[in-house]
Amino acid sequence: xxxxxxxxxxxxxxxxxxxxxxxxxLALFAGSARGESHPVRWAADASADVPFTFHDLKDQTxxxxxxxxxxxxxxxxxxxxxxxxxxxxxxxxxGLERGLYEMVIxxxxxxxEHAEGIDFSDPYYVTSERLVVRRxxxxxxxxxxxxxxxxxxxxxxxxERILQNHPxxxxxxxxxxxxxxxxxxxxxxxxxxxxxxxxxxxxxTNPALEVVxxxxxxxxxGVAFAKGKHGALxxxxxxxxxxxxxxxxxxxxxxxxxxxxxxxxxxxxxRTTLAAEPAGWIRYTEALHSATxxxxxxxxxxxxxxxxxxxxxxxxxxxxxxxxxxVALGLALALIRLYGPRPLASLTSVYVEVxxxxxxxxxxxxxxxxxxxxxxxLGPFLAGVLGLGLNYxxxxxxxxxxxxxxxxxxxxxxxxxxxxxHFQALRFVVVPQAFRLVMPVMTNDFxxxxxxxxxxxxxxxxxxxxTYIRLSSTYFDYFGTGLMVGGAYLILGLPFVRLARMAEKxxxxxxxxxx
Amino acid sequence: MQTxxxxxxKEPVVLHAQNxxxxxxxxxILNGVSLEVHKGDLVSVIGPSGCGKSTFLRCLNFLEIPDxxxxxxxxxxxxxxxxxxxxxxxxxxxxxxxxxxxxxxSFNLFPHLTVLDNVLLAPRIVKRQTDTVKRxxxxxxxxxxxxxxxxxxxxxxxxxxxxxxxxxxxxLAMNPDIMLYDEPTSALDPLVAEEVLNVMRQLDAEGxxxxxxxxxxxxxxxASDTIxxxxxxxIIEAGPPDVxxxxxxxxxxxRFLGAxx
Numbered sequence: 155x156x157x158x159x160x161x162x163x164x165x166x167x168x169x170x171x172x173x174x175x176x177x178x179x180l181a182l183f184a185g186s187a188r189g190e191s192h193p194v195r196w197a198a199d200a201s202a203d204v205p206f207t208f209h210d211l212k213d214q215t216x217x218x219x220x221x222x223x224x225x226x227x228x229x230x231x232x233x234x235x236x237x238x239x240x241x242x243x244x245x246x247x248x249g250l251e252r253g254l255y256e257m258v259i260x261x262x263x264x265x266x267e268h269a270e271g272i273d274f275s276d277p278y279y280v281t282s283e284r285l286v287v288r289r290x291x292x293x294x295x296x297x298x299x300x301x302x303x304x305x306x307x308x309x310x311x312x313x314e315r316i317l318q319n320h321p322x323x324x325x326x327x328x329x330x331x332x333x334x335x336x337x338x339x340x341x342x343x344x345x346x347x348x349x350x351x352x353x354x355x356x357x358x359t360n361p362a363l364e365v366v367x368x369x370x371x372x373x374x375x376g377v378a379f380a381k382g383k384h385g386a387l388x389x390x391x392x393x394x395x396x397x398x399x400x401x402x403x404x405x406x407x408x409x410x411x412x413x414x415x416x417x418x419x420x421x422x423x424x425r426t427t428l429a430a431e432p433a434g435w436i437r438y439t440e441a442l443h444s445a446t447x448x449x450x451x452x453x454x455x456x457x458x459x460x461x462x463x464x465x466x467x468x469x470x471x472x473x474x475x476x477x478x479x480x481v482a483l484g485l486a487l488a489l490i491r492l493y494g495p496r497p498l499a500s501l502t503s504v505y506v507e508v509x510x511x512x513x514x515x516x517x518x519x520x521x522x523x524x525x526x527x528x529x530x531x532l533g534p535f536l537a538g539v540l541g542l543g544l545n546y547x548x549x550x551x552x553x554x555x556x557x558x559x560x561x562x563x564x565x566x567x568x569x570x571x572x573x574x575x576h577f578q579a580l581r582f583v584v585v586p587q588a589f590r591l592v593m594p595v596m597t598n599d600f601x602x603x604x605x606x607x608x609x610x611x612x613x614x615x616x617x618x619x620x621t622y623i624r625l626s627s628t629y630f631d632y633f634g635t636g637l638m639v640g641g642a643y644l645i646l647g648l649p650f651v652r653l654a655r656m657a658e659k660x661x662x663x664x665x666x667x668x669x
Numbered sequence: 670m671q672t673x674x675x676x677x678x679k680e681p682v683v684l685h686a687q688n689x690x691x692x693x694x695x696x697x698i699l700n701g702v703s704l705e706v707h708k709g710d711l712v713s714v715i716g717p718s719g720c721g722k723s724t725f726l727r728c729l730n731f732l733e734i735p736d737x738x739x740x741x742x743x744x745x746x747x748x749x750x751x752x753x754x755x756x757x758x759x760x761x762x763x764x765x766x767x768x769x770x771x772x773x774x775s776f777n778l779f780p781h782l783t784v785l786d787n788v789l790l791a792p793r794i795v796k797r798q799t800d801t802v803k804r805x806x807x808x809x810x811x812x813x814x815x816x817x818x819x820x821x822x823x824x825x826x827x828x829x830x831x832x833x834x835x836x837x838x839x840x841l842a843m844n845p846d847i848m849l850y851d852e853p854t855s856a857l858d859p860l861v862a863e864e865v866l867n868v869m870r871q872l873d874a875e876g877x878x879x880x881x882x883x884x885x886x887x888x889x890x891x892a893s894d895t896i897x898x899x900x901x902x903x904i905i906e907a908g909p910p911d912v913x914x915x916x917x918x919x920x921x922x923x924r925f926l927g928a929x930x
Contacts, residue, residue, distance in 0.1 A: 568771075571770070572795070572840070572843060573763065573766040574791060583779055586781050590781065
């Protein structure tokens, strides 16, 4: 063993020469993903958030929605254009805390529970919960009638709390609005209790559904800030909101989306009605119903291609960088574990066990949202690549260890007897042979990695899977979009599979070839 | 062909092992082995299985690190008196190995390289000679062991005898002063073993210093300058083949040889 450790240092010298280079490359990618200057940034999950902030159905490159319009107006009042940041719904508040942006404007309800963790502006919109049911099903008008039935709603909302107070109603909670409504249409639930605007845009626009009964409860949306951090900004926003209520610009925006509610009239004291037609609402409903013919659907799919291509490019880039890291680190871990000094070797096995024993999703979230607590703030790209790469390195390390161990010990001895150093023996004799043995397993892992890269969508990266969620939930079309995205993953994976096959074939030949 | 004996003083000593000790756990394998080998000698080391002869051979180029003992090979001395094997020791072992080639019972050719690349690999990465020089030398070596025709093939497509000759050519490519053989013909049938032994005889004629651990008594008797008999981690006796095979002094040697001859 002592003999191994001296050899190890020579080896470590060589490794230390090229490993930092890999990390520098990764850091460069990360740098491009991080903003340098800091205008006021606001975040929302625009993946399917009709009518709050969403991608215009007729032009997917444009953002629209009543909150989006409200933010533009807010920017005008604050004399400071606000910069949009996309983040996944679950990551919105954590992102606020780690300073990815200063505000979240995404239908966040002002509740005592929420107010414990974040600061709120004054409410900018007030509405109520509504019931949505199937037209052809049994009719319900009140929550009491729904006893013993299944009611769907969104996670962590006012509606969820209302339903929790009715234990006799069976509750289903969802992340995505579209899924709440699809399950009602498909008969998995009997009714939906949800915020008025969502009921209007998803329920009343669906010929199979209707919004019924009286408004239930009161919901107020506010701009969310990190707790205790942005007092001055909050004051600015409150002043601007008050001004927007005074000069009627907020009324105009809401009316444009057909969202001016009695509650808003009561709050602002603005009893007027506007003559202009609700253009935003009309544009949305037209777009929703225009694409029912096959031809229209086809062209819609064609219009998806640029988004899928962009998502695919990010998926590929994240996966490739993570693979490079996984192979380099995995090999280093395997070599240290087999040939390194004992304390280091046991550290690597601890690493492998910890990383393999915990979910990848948790690791990625931890790297992105957890590490800033210790002052290590990684960009989303770097966090994604590190998360995937560090995770797969553990699996690769075990593969390589098995591969290295299956190379006959006589090979190392012969190389040493030929006056090679320990490192040269590994580099030219043992590792190339081990590589041939682990090649098929590696191919497997890399295809897994390509698909696991979808997990980076939780840290604001709009890769292929995130693109799927966005497009499919915008158009209620999980089938056609699903086929397209599945096809995109296959197309990404296939060249790699073929390449691996070719390499395997080429590398396998020496052992069997005869002349 | 027999040009000298262990007792001749014509040629200088190129390999000198003094009081080599080695144990694995509680088992004592070598219990104070000493040996002098003169330049150009062919020394056969014989003895029953488990007598420590292979371990002794592997200690000579530090594939096995002796617990205690002093080994000098081609002017490089490593003196071990217990204690850990340090980086400086590894450095010395590396220097020593530049003068010592080794051939294994199971050939240990690199299966992922052609025969020619097997021969070229170590000169290329260790000696860094120019490519054409190395290539010409490697081809010459392969011709010499009768493998010029199969230089482009992969080891596993060759016969055992061919593989072992390739292994010899590979070791020779580093220009060693001393060649060690660990039962080079044990994995071969007698006919192909002869091809390998012929190469070793030829090297002996060219003045190469060779130490062979072997069970092949016929070869040891005909080709050696000195036969060393080991048993129980000791060298029991050593001498020229005519003495060792005809009238060994020690009872154990007599019994061992009696069983073989």
